[in-house]
Amino acid sequence: MQDTNTLIQVAPGATPSASDSADDAPRVVPRALSGREKAAVVVRLLLNEGADIPLEELPDELQEKLTHQLGQMGLVDRVTLDAVAAEFAEALESIGLSFPHGLAGALDAVNGKIAPATAARLRKVAGVRQVGDPWQRLREIPTEDLAQIAQAESIEIAAVMLSKLETAKAAQMLGHLPGPVARRITYAVSKTTNITPEAVERIGWSLAAQLDQRPATAFNEGPGERVGAILNQSAASTREGLLTALDEEDSDFASLVRQSIFTFAHIPARILPRDVPAVLRGFDQTVLVTALAGADTEGDKASVEYLLTNMSSRMADNLREEMAERGKVKQAEGEDAMTQIVGAIRALVNDGAISLVEDETEE
Secondary structure (H helix, E strand, C coil), rough: CCCCCHHHCCCCCCCCCCCHHHHHHCCCCCCCCHHHHHHHHHHHHHCCCCCCCCCCHHHHHHHHHHHHHHHHHCCCCCHHHHHHHHHHHHHCCCCCCCCCCCCHHHHHHHHCCCCCCHHHHHHHHCCCCCCHHHHHHHCCCCCHHHHHHHHHHCCCHCCCCHHCCCCCHHHHHHHHHCCCHHHHHHHHHHHHCCCCCHHHHHHHHHHHHHHHHHCCCEEEEECHHHHHHHHHHCCHHHHHHHHHHHHHHHHHHHHHHHCCCCCCCHHHHHHHHHHHHHCCCCCCCCHHHHHHHHCCCCCCCHHHHHHHHCHHHHHHHHHHHHHHHHCCCCCCHHHHHHHHHHHHHHHHHCCCCCCCCCCCCCC
16 A cells, blocks of 8 residues: 555645535645656546557557556545546647657558559568558458469468468468469468467568568559450450450460459359349449340350349240340440440449459369
8 A cells, every 4th residue: 555645635725615624624735747648647547447548559669668567556635636637638638649659650641542662662671670460451352363362472470360360361362372372271280389489470571571572563553454354345256256365375374364354254154143133233224125135145145044044024025025126236236235234233243232253264
């Protein structure tokens, strides 16, 4: 128990009131605390209230000093606590704007707003001793890139990476690895029981540093995806002619392009039956009838039947009647209407409203 004189002091120059003089009750004043002690009081108060304070984002030196100070505080009287809390609240209210900590924090704040080449160069300047969680950066990159990093590292490092990812993303990463490699990494997870937090952090910073060493690219999508997106909007005759030419020039690249292509004929294989109403919702009836009536290849006709089968019977009957009344559709008009439907499907996929079934024909 601290000395009473430490916790309770009589304010100098105070004149007791009539009620005070009756029982000679002293007036309590706050203790004089240093800035570090006040910080410890505020942190302890917030933790007691259940606040989630990201103390791990502080530099290691400050985390260590704060922890030592928390262990030295002992008891703090109510008046001192109220005074520190009021001072802290007043300081918060006076803040007009706050900035991130250090160069690494600034880079995170302007991520996507400055040129990729500039960001890459500044990250190299920041070095691997950045503030924050290196694993958060790794969780944000595509699983294909994570799989490439895992294959370039030792099995033990890859096992640590797998353990630090969310379950769904870890499963996706394994799916991009060759079977034998994925099995060895999965087994190596059993060997990570005694790894220390410091070692995991060092591994994370080392892997994050590799991201900074990668040259900045001008395009977010790969070449196959870009060509596939262009051919998606092309006429069928143009698309097939170019794919045939690509097969002759570079069959591997042609295979990548084919995997990125999604046309009207792919609807039965890539769209789930439950998503058909979402695909057709909001379409102009004229465009929909033109697309359905304009199907002339076997693949396009199969897609028409698939769509009609997975919508309400009343809507399907109405569309069949309108298709019969529409009669023959010019090829260009039919392809344009089909392209609009495919574009709408792509937009729904990008918005996360529906998902395309993975095409396994190339595997």
